[in-house]
Amino acid sequence: MPDFKRWLLNAAKFSNDLPQGEFTWSPAKHFLFKRCLRAWYFRHYLAQGGWDLHANDNSMQCYLEKYLTTFHAWIGNVLESAMASALSNIAGVRVEKEREEALIEEMQIHVSTSMITAEQQLSREEYLHDPKKLSFAELHYQTGEFSCVEELLSEAYRQFRLFFELFTDSHLPRLIVSIDPLSWHLPPEHKTFYYHEIPVSLRPWIFAVSRKKLIAFEFRSYPDPEDLTGFSNTEDNTESGLKEKTLATWTASRYREHTTEIHSIRFSGEGLFPRKIIPSQLNSSLVGKSAKEMLKKINHGRGVAIEQFPCTEKAEICLSCHFRGLCSKLGR
Numbered sequence: 001m002p003d004f005k006r007w008l009l010n011a012a013k014f015s016n017d018l019p020q021g022e023f024t025w026s027p028a029k030h031f032l033f034k035r036c037l038r039a040w041y042f043r044h045y046l047a048q049g050g051w052d053l054h055a056n057d058n059s060m061q062c063y064l065e066k067y068l069t070t071f072h073a074w075i076g077n078v079l080e081s082a083m084a085s086a087l088s089n090i091a092g093v094r095v096e097k098e099r100e101e102a103l104i105e106e107m108q109i110h111v112s113t114s115m116i117t118a119e120q121q122l123s124r125e126e127y128l129h130d131p132k133k134l135s136f137a138e139l140h141y142q143t144g145e146f147s148c149v150e151e152l153l154s155e156a157y158r159q160f161r162l163f164f165e166l167f168t169d170s171h172l173p174r175l176i177v178s179i180d181p182l183s184w185h186l187p188p189e190h191k192t193f194y195y196h197e198i199p200v201s202l203r204p205w206i207f208a209v210s211r212k213k214l215i216a217f218e219f220r221s222y223p224d225p226e227d228l229t230g231f232s233n234t235e236d237n238t239e240s241g242l243k244e245k246t247l248a249t250w251t252a253s254r255y256r257e258h259t260t261e262i263h264s265i266r267f268s269g270e271g272l273f274p275r276k277i278i279p280s281q282l283n284s285s286l287v288g289k290s291a292k293e294m295l296k297k298i299n300h301g302r303g304v305a306i307e308q309f310p311c312t313e314k315a316e317i318c319l320s321c322h323f324r325g326l327c328s329k330l331g332r
Ligand code: SF4
Pocket: 035, 036, 037, 038, 039, 042, 311, 312, 317, 318, 321, 322, 323, 324, 327, 328
């Protein structure tokens, strides 16, 4: 559970350097740092404390934009939380065939509940008062992909229905229920571990530990099946698969002699493309260099201010940036 009070205190002493022990490295931070320094500053500094009604306007807007999601990210998140919820609800069902049916049914119940909640929160625009309520960048910025809430939800409904048709006919439900029910780690939670003395934060994964293996599952939705081509099963390119490599590195530190196997269930709205990934471990020089660059930006004795974080020069990155509202208000 994040320590909100500590964050608030840190936001209050904004002109100081980052206190010792506050920094963690993660693949998401690394990629955002490389994409745009200003977006990185918005997400990891300006947004902190923005939930407080007494925060300044820019900080509150930043906090709201930080929580915007996108249609495809949401589809993937709902499916992932549906699997976590289903596994916890069917823990007592021991017969494998019954477990398979119960898994699908419980996932569908979770998806239906998420659709109802989404409809309620979006139609009332609850996120404008509580940014943690569901909001979509496509609707907030009126990108034209969806003209209204109803259109977005109707497309979500179509995609979920297709997903379950394909998922039910695939090998995946059988694979999931074949794993010992007692070996699952649910619900997924954030973890931090040390890698070459650098604190690394691990995104939440759904995983089971069984028979000398850590088996993790993730769901990802893509707008276009073309996005799925060129994907490597081993992900041994230094920069690619960093998220997966972080999990493999944590596995090695936590469960010696266990291997990591990730089932990445990729869905494009036209097809299901499950991939099995056996990730290698993190590259220590990449993590060390990346963490050093970030710390240099924030721990230099002059405090942290927006002027030190220039905008990206690649305009195409701005088109999908969650902070494009605040960024254009502050001027590039
Ligand atoms: S809109 Fe562009 S320049 Fe501004 S924070 Fe986002 S990516 Fe960076």
